Every structure is written in C-alpha cells, then in structure tokens.
Amino acid sequence: MNSTTADETVVMDSGLTSLIKVSGLHFRYASSPPVLIDIDLEVSAGEIVALLGPNGAGKSTLLRILLNELTPESGTIAGPLLSMKSSRVLMGYAGEETAHFNSLTGIQNAHFFARAAGVEKHEVSEMVSGLMNLVGLSNEADKVVSSYSFGAKRKLLLLEALVHQPKLLLLDEPTVGLDPVSRDALADILSKCSQEGSAIVMASHDLNFLEQLADRILVIDEGRVVSSGSQIELLSSLGTATRFQVSVDTASIELPQYFGEDVELVDDSGPLVFETTRGQAALPEIWAALISARVKILGVEVREPGLAELFRRVTGQELPG
Amino acid sequence: MKFLVTVMEFRIALARPRLLAFNVMVPVVLVLAISLGGAPEFHAAAVYTVLFTIFGTFGSAIPLVRDAEAGLFGRIIRSGVPPSHFLIERAAGGSAIDALQLLPALTIATLGSISLNGWIRAVLVLWSSIWIANLLGNLVAAAARSLAETALFSAVVTLFLLHLSGVFRTPLPQSSWAVIEAFSPFQALHETLLTVSAGTSTEFPLGLVVWVLILPVVTVFLARSVTRSLRLASDG
Numbered sequence: 293m294n295s296t297t298a299d300e301t302v303v304m305d306s307g308l309t310s311l312i313k314v315s316g317l318h319f320r321y322a323s324s325p326p327v328l329i330d331i332d333l334e335v336s337a338g339e340i341v342a343l344l345g346p347n348g349a350g351k352s353t354l355l356r357i358l359l360n361e362l363t364p365e366s367g368t369i370a371g372p373l374l375s376m377k378s379s380r381v382l383m384g385y386a387g388e389e390t391a392h393f394n395s396l397t398g399i400q401n402a403h404f405f406a407r408a409a410g411v412e413k414h415e416v417s418e419m420v421s422g423l424m425n426l427v428g429l430s431n432e433a434d435k436v437v438s439s440y441s442f443g444a445k446r447k448l449l450l451l452e453a454l455v456h457q458p459k460l461l462l463l464d465e466p467t468v469g470l471d472p473v474s475r476d477a478l479a480d481i482l483s484k485c486s487q488e489g490s491a492i493v494m495a496s497h498d499l500n501f502l503e504q505l506a507d508r509i510l511v512i513d514e515g516r517v518v519s520s521g522s523q524i525e526l527l528s529s530l531g532t533a534t535r536f537q538v539s540v541d542t543a544s545i546e547l548p549q550y551f552g553e554d555v556e557l558v559d560d561s562g563p564l565v566f567e568t569t570r571g572q573a574a575l576p577e578i579w580a581a582l583i584s585a586r587v588k589i590l591g592v593e594v595r596e597p598g599l600a601e602l603f604r605r606v607t608g609q610e611l612p613g
Numbered sequence: 614m615k616f617l618v619t620v621m622e623f624r625i626a627l628a629r630p631r632l633l634a635f636n637v638m639v640p641v642v643l644v645l646a647i648s649l650g651g652a653p654e655f656h657a658a659a660v661y662t663v664l665f666t667i668f669g670t671f672g673s674a675i676p677l678v679r680d681a682e683a684g685l686f687g688r689i690i691r692s693g694v695p696p697s698h699f700l701i702e703r704a705a706g707g708s709a710i711d712a713l714q715l716l717p718a719l720t721i722a723t724l725g726s727i728s729l730n731g732w733i734r735a736v737l738v739l740w741s742s743i744w745i746a747n748l749l750g751n752l753v754a755a756a757a758r759s760l761a762e763t764a765l766f767s768a769v770v771t772l773f774l775l776h777l778s779g780v781f782r783t784p785l786p787q788s789s790w791a792v793i794e795a796f797s798p799f800q801a802l803h804e805t806l807l808t809v810s811a812g813t814s815t816e817f818p819l820g821l822v823v824w825v826l827i828l829p830v831v832t833v834f835l836a837r838s839v840t841r842s843l844r845l846a847s848d849g
Contacts, residue, residue: 359691361844381693389684393621395628407617408692436628452692 317367342506351495380410384458390445409456463494541588552577622706640718669746697836
C-alpha cells in the first residue's frame with residue numbers, strides 16, 4: 293500500500309519554506325494524449341525530491357513545466373520563487389542534452405553560463421574553478437569541449453547548472469555518463485547545496501543515487517503520481533518480505549503445496565512468485581520443493597525490498613537500464 | 614547588457630581559424646574572378662551584392678538553427694540571457710565578423726576606383742547591409758524546421774529583397790517599383806557597388822537607414838515568438 297495516493301496533496305514539514313507549489317496540473321503536447329494528469333507537488337527550501345518512473349512517464353515534461361518552458365493545460369504553479377527578485381537566475385537546470393560551444397574551452401563555456409545566470413565578473417573565476425575541482429574537470433578546463441568525452445560534457449553541464457547557486461535545481465538524469473567517483477562527488481555537491489537551502493528536483497533511474505539523497509520520492513506512471521512519500525514511508529509500504537520470481541517450464545508443472553516455513557506462493561499466473569520474511573535463507577527450501585515435484589526450473593530472480601521492487605510493484609514495469 | 618553573446622561570437626570565430634580563413638578567401642576568390650574577368654559593371658555589382666547579402670543571411674540563419682537543434686540555443690536562453698538580447702547581440706557580433714571577413718573582397722571590388730571617403734562609405738554600407746541580413750537570418754531561422762528549409766528560406770527571402778532592391782532589374786523612374794526600391798534594404802549596397810567606377814554614390818541611403826532602424830525593433834518585438842519557434846526545432 294502506498295503512503296499517499298495521487299489524489300492527496302503532498303504534505304510538507306511545517307518548518308520548511310515552500311519554494312514552489314504545483315496543484316492539479318494537467319499537460320498534453322498539442323492534441324496528443326495527456327502527458328501529466330492532476331499532479332500536485334510542493335518543494336521546500338533544502339529539500340531533495342526525486343521523480344521516479346518509466347520512460348515516457350512525464351518526469352522530464354514536469355521538470356520543463358517547473359522551468360516555465362512548457363505551459364500546462366490546467367492547474368496552478370505558485371510560490372515565492374516565482375516572485376523573488378534576484379540579480380541571479382533562481383533556477384538551475386541540467387537536462388539530458390550536452391550542448392555546448394564546442395570550439396571553446398570548458399572554462400570559457402562555464403564562464404559564459406555563469407555570467408549569463410548573473411554571477412558577477414569578479415566572482416566568476418573563483419566559483420567556476422572551485423566547481424571544476426569538485427566535479428573533477430580541472431585538468432580538462434582549458435581543453436576545447438569538442439575534445440571532451442561524453443562524461444566530461446555531462447560534468448560541465450552539471451557545473452553550469454550549479455555555478456550560480458540556484459534556489460531550485462532541476463536535474464534530468466544527472467548521473468548519466470558519470471563514473472562512480474564523479475557520481476559520489478555529485479552526491480556530495482548536491483547534499484551541500486541542499487544543506488545551504490537549495491531545493492533539488494531530479495528525475496533519475498539511478499536508484500542508489502536516489503536512495504542516497506532523496507528526502508522524498510514521487511513515483512510517476514502514465515502521467516500520474518502513483519505513489520509518493522519519504523523513502524522510509526515508501527519502503528515500509530512494501531513490508532519486509534523478500535520476493536523470489538522463479539521461471540519454470542509450465543508444460544511439466546504440478547506444484548507442491550508446501551515450499552518451506554513462512555514461504556507463500558503469491559502468484560502462479562506466470563513465473564512463480566514467492567514471498568518470505570526469511571530473506572534469501574528460504575531459497576534452498578523453495579528450490580528443493582520444486583525439484584522434488586519435478587518442476588523444471590528455468591531461472592530465479594531475487595527481489596529484496598527496495599526502490600527497484602517498489603517501482604516494479606507500483607508500475608508493473610522493470611526499471612530501464 | 615553585458616554583451617556576453619557578442620563577445621562569445623567573436624571568441625567562436627577566433628577559435629576556428631580554418632573557417633575564418635575560408636570565409637575571407639572564398640569571397641576574395643569570387644570577387645577576383647569577376648573583377649579580373651572583365652564582367653560588365655552592372656553584372657559585377659549584382660553578383661557582389663548577392664554574394665555579400667547571402668553571406669549575411671545564411672551565416673546567421675544556419676548556425677542558429679543548428680544550435681537550436683543541438684539544444685544550445687535553449688540552454689543559452691534558459692541560462693538567463695533574454696531572447697531579445699540574444700538575437701540583437703548575436704546579429705551585432707555576426708555582422709561585425711562578417712563585415713571584417715568581407716572587407717578584403719570589398720576592397721578588391723572597389724580597388725583603384727574609389728576615394729578613401731568613398732571606401733569608408735562603402736564599408737559602412739556593407740556593414741549596415743550585413744546587419745540587416747543577420748537580423749533577417751534570425752527571423753528566417755525561426756520559420757524553418759530543418760537546415761535544408763533554413764537554406765531555402767534564406768535564399769528565397771534574400772533574393773526577393775534583392776529583387777525589390779533593384780539588383781536584377783532597373784525599374785522605370787517614378788514608377789511604384791522605383792519607390793519600393795528606394796525603401797528596400799539592399800538598394801544602397803547595390804548602388805554603392807554599382808557606382809564605384811563612376812565615383813561614389815552621394816545619394817542618401819533611405820531604405821538602408823529605415824531597415825537598420827526598424828528591423829531591430831521588429832526583432833525585439835518578435836523575440837519571444839522566435840525563441841518559442843527555435844525551441845520547437847530542438848524538440849524535433
């Protein structure tokens with residue numbers, strides 16, 4: 293059972309300052325079917341919100357609506373962020389593209405985007421070189437971007453989204469193309485941004501990254517928020533049971549009644565799905581019961597409680613990648 | 614205004630010396646071929662005018678659509694550069710670079726047949742005409758959905774305006790076509806290139822001045838629509 297449903301507005305901790313609030317948002321591209329349906333979302337200063345969902349669920353579209361690049365069909369977007377006056381651009385965005393001025397160096401690109409976002413001339417060198425160090429681009433700062441690897445271009449893109457210290461940071465698949473060291477560095481940077489009061493909304497399929505950072509997760513499927521809450525809330529809705537999915541040759545199937553202590557067969561319509569609170573310790577007994585019943589086993593998949601399992605149960609799909 | 618986009622245009626031009634050399638050499642070679650080939654004055658002036666103006670519209674429109682398709686245009690606007698600043702600054706930088714690249718070709722086209730004052734006037738007319746061509750290139754790019762369409766629309770719009778400017782035919786004096794020609798953007802450039810051998814034109818370039826002043830206003834007015842249209846290009 294989900295901690296909240298699509299119809300419930302996400303309730304914020306009263307101590308946090310809401311930056312942006314989306315209510316009853318609907319969106320569609322031209323005459324296409326709806327992409328987003330009745331989305332409610334409130335993001336507070338210092339909060340990290342993750343958008344999780346299959347490809348085409350509407351996560352990137354939601355980010356672009358928050359950026360004010362797309363106009364919703366109905367619904368409201370409000371909050372102090374939209375009326376704040378600042379010499380700097382208040383939002384930062386890193387999408388999936390890696391477009392840069394390819395004939396210029398990384399540092400020239402970073403300077404341009406920093407200055408465009410309102411960073412003063414006397415601050416820009418220090419801010420850019422500080423972030424270049426943090427994301428691991430210092431050695432490549434003076435090389436032209438056309439010589440960069442995909443990962444280096446992604447790092448530069450993230451740096452450019454972060455350099456003006458935005459109040460709201462919108463990230464679409466931020467870990468794509470990053471090696472584990474850079475990924476950890478990004479997690480540290482985002483944690484620090486959050487501690488300093490920036491709100492972060494990110495769409496990602498990198499579950500470890502989301503587990504590490506997200507204060508709140510919205511699972512979006514077919515344009516609707518199908519589940520939302522903190523990681524603890526969402527995972528507790530799964531219970532503590534481990535699931536095994538056993539693929540068997542259905543031609544030879546005659547299932548036994550007993551699969552071991554505290555093991556329950558919860559689905560036999562396709563691959564057999566067993567649930568147990570004993571974790572992987574129950575697997576040998578299930579295996580033995582199936583073998584003794586002369587069931588031909590084709591494969592076994594273990595599903596420990598976690599975001600991947602939550603995603604599968606809520607959307608009925610596997611995570612891409 | 615921080616002139617970030619204009620400065621960036623210059624940096625990009627300087628970072629690509631091979632392209633810079635091509636952009637100087639190709640017009641020089643074409644102008645040399647025509648001027649050494651003994652082409653009649655009227656035909657030579659028409660070819661130079663077409664070459665210089667198309668250099669401006671194509672050079673503005675095609676990179677803009679390419680950048681939009683790659684997502685760079687969207688990133689620049691998203692980063693905080695107002696659309697109107699972007700388009701005006703880009704045309705300012707682009708026209709200055711184009712004029713510098715065309716300067717050797719213009720000098721060859723007018724060599725030995727023009728006073729220093731006349732040459733300075735010719736340079737100013739060239740720069741102003743390319744400023745118009747660059748601004749037109751921005752607007753053409755907004756109407757196109759691909760690089761091929763951009764090339765087609767740039768050619769059609771420029772050739773049509775060149776036609777109105779009297780480059781391909783001479784209207785009867787005091788006819789309505791003559792009035793239209795006086796207000797056409799490239800009439801001054803054509804007239805300047807046409808009259809170099811007979812001394813410099815002293816006629817006030819009315820059409821040029823009108824377009825130099827009005828087109829930036831139109832660009833600012835349409836900046837949001839241009840931005841929306843170019844973003845659609847990046848969305849495919």
